[in-house]
Amino acid sequence: MRRQVIISVLALSLLGGCARVSQSKLNPLNWFGPSQEVAAAQAGPQTIIVPSLAPKRGYPDFQDIRTLVPTLDDVSIVKSASGAIVTAAATLPSVGYYDAELVHVDTESPSELVLDFRVQAPSAVTVVGTKAQRTITVARSISTADLATIRTITVRSASGARAVRR
Structure with missing residues (x-):
């Protein structure tokens, strides 16, 4: 019992000393001090020259040179934090399409958004593959801000188009 009392008194005396350390220069949080308002320096316009990569x-x-997909399977729109995400899926004739x-x-109408589903065909003849291997999805x-004026979203393919209206 006596040992517990001695340890408790020592622990409490050490905790009491922490209040002094919090305002001392030994505390890393006090190294910079509070912010103060200063007058803005009057300087003329500065020109920064950045070399062009063009x-x-x-x-x-x-x-x-990409071609339109032959047919569309599905078009869907999902709400997101920044607006919406348009997703389109198509089944292609063979495996190997990319980009x-x-x-x-x-378009002339501001209330309609028209998108072309374009893909780059493979340069060599490839394997036909299963339907799952030939399906490509793009978003x-x-x-x-753009969605505020859009009422119809149309995705076009070589054989037709699919539209989603609100």
Whole structure:
């Protein structure tokens, strides 16, 4: 019993000393002190020169050589924190297609978003494979600001299109 009392008194005396350490320079949290308001330095506009990575003669005109998928299987829209995610799935004739993307197509109507489902065909003849191996899914994010005006989202393929309306 006497040993427990002595240990308790020593532990309490050490805890009492912690209050002094919290305001001392030994405490790493006190090394910088509180923030103070200072006057902003008056400086003229600064020009920062960043070297360009563009070629000297400019970029050649870009032509998208990818083809539209033959047919669409499904198009769905899922709400997300930043707006919505449009997901499209297609079954292709063989395995090996790559570089799939939903490409935005300019339209006259601001209430309609048109996307082309484009893929790059393989350069060599490949194995046909099972339906699961030939299925490709692609997604595109749409911001909340863009969704405010959009009423119809259409995804196009070579044989037709699928639309989702709200």
